[in-house]
Amino acid sequence: MGGEQSLALPPGKGPHCVGCVDVMVGHTQQGLFLRLFYPCEPREGAERPRWIPRYEYCRGLADFTGHSRRWGAPLLHVAFGSFRVPVSWKAPFKPRSGGYPLVIFSHGLGAFRTLYSSICMELASRGFVVAALEHRDRSASVTYFCTAGSGQEQWIHHQRVPPGQKEFYFRNMQVHQRANECVRALRLFQAIRGGQPVPNVLHPDFDLSVLKDGVDLAKVAVMGHSFGGVTAVLALVKEPSFRCAVALDAWMFPLENTLYPEVPRPVLFINAEKFQTPESIAKMKRLSSRNSQTRIITVLGSVHHSQTDFAFLTGKLVKRIFSMGGTLDPHKGLDITSRAALAFLQRHLDLREDFDRWDHLLDGIGDSVVPEAPPCLSNL
Numbered sequence: 001m002g003g004e005q006s007l008a009l010p011p012g013k014g015p016h017c018v019g020c021v022d023v024m025v026g027h028t029q030q031g032l033f034l035r036l037f038y039p040c041e042p043r044e045g046a047e048r049p050r051w052i053p054r055y056e057y058c059r060g061l062a063d064f065t066g067h068s069r070r071w072g073a074p075l076l077h078v079a080f081g082s083f084r085v086p087v088s089w090k091a092p093f094k095p096r097s098g099g100y101p102l103v104i105f106s107h108g109l110g111a112f113r114t115l116y117s118s119i120c121m122e123l124a125s126r127g128f129v130v131a132a133l134e135h136r137d138r139s140a141s142v143t144y145f146c147t148a149g150s151g152q153e154q155w156i157h158h159q160r161v162p163p164g165q166k167e168f169y170f171r172n173m174q175v176h177q178r179a180n181e182c183v184r185a186l187r188l189f190q191a192i193r194g195g196q197p198v199p200n201v202l203h204p205d206f207d208l209s210v211l212k213d214g215v216d217l218a219k220v221a222v223m224g225h226s227f228g229g230v231t232a233v234l235a236l237v238k239e240p241s242f243r244c245a246v247a248l249d250a251w252m253f254p255l256e257n258t259l260y261p262e263v264p265r266p267v268l269f270i271n272a273e274k275f276q277t278p279e280s281i282a283k284m285k286r287l288s289s290r291n292s293q294t295r296i297i298t299v300l301g302s303v304h305h306s307q308t309d310f311a312f313l314t315g316k317l318v319k320r321i322f323s324m325g326g327t328l329d330p331h332k333g334l335d336i337t338s339r340a341a342l343a344f345l346q347r348h349l350d351l352r353e354d355f356d357r358w359d360h361l362l363d364g365i366g367d368s369v370v371p372e373a374p375p376c377l378s379n380l
Contacts (some may be wrong), residue, residue: 010118019090021206023035033134037087038093041091048084054270058081103123105224115308166251180237183239192215219243224250226250249270267294270337270341302326
């Protein structure tokens, strides 16, 4: 049941080695916390970071899934606590003339910055800088910041919908905070580009100024899963510098109807076969009817968690705790998701790559992928 035996995240398939570092900016809840994935110089014997970065995240996952901390957290720690992500921790940034395109990634409800390492690694290996946020709107299973002076950790725990409050209003408030955090993440890179000193609270030995000429801020996209998918859509409304969005099995419920006409950029919706509702698909189609470049595809044999790292977990323990398990091989699912995203990003960020060889996926053409809604919702 040990982590190394039950979980294996695939390394990126692209030509670049992938480096990784955690970035925390500011000493209040209004700061930023993200995990940065980036093309790096090869380095022998590099440290690999833990997938579950702290024991407190096991407690947070146990709380979020409604299981006792007393047995749930230790069980999660035993199962996954020793697993390490196949990247080079704090490896030297690999410079490139003109810089790399940037993707801001937003996690789903109850997740945190490391649970989408597989898709983030794949994008970084293909020549992207990826900033995987850890949101502080209390939608993460848990997160924290470090106070000024003493550096004391202040933990922010997941909050369920308060009794007596309608879920839409609570989630709508959260999605706006999340989208604002995506914009602030872009502002962080703009500040670095402008030569402003940006101290990294967690790892001051990793000089963020190495990114000054390493990111092409004319080629920026936003991406996310579930709650993060709708966050990405809203971020397009808030920030014109985001040129497109990729929404993985987006949970459209929290977004108010009045904002749909204001989404100015194309969105790629990559849905699982089992999760979406007719109401959610109808909202996606509202966007596709207004923008001919917006695409909706469905990956057959996949479930909601297929687009997270949990797709690569095996055993009855994980299926019991997280109620997941699709019929599609997770490696094939990751290939479809990442390749469709890469083709879409090349098209709308004007990249000079060969990702257009996967353009057919954007039309729902290929094995295990169909256009528009899942077959069970195809009459919409």
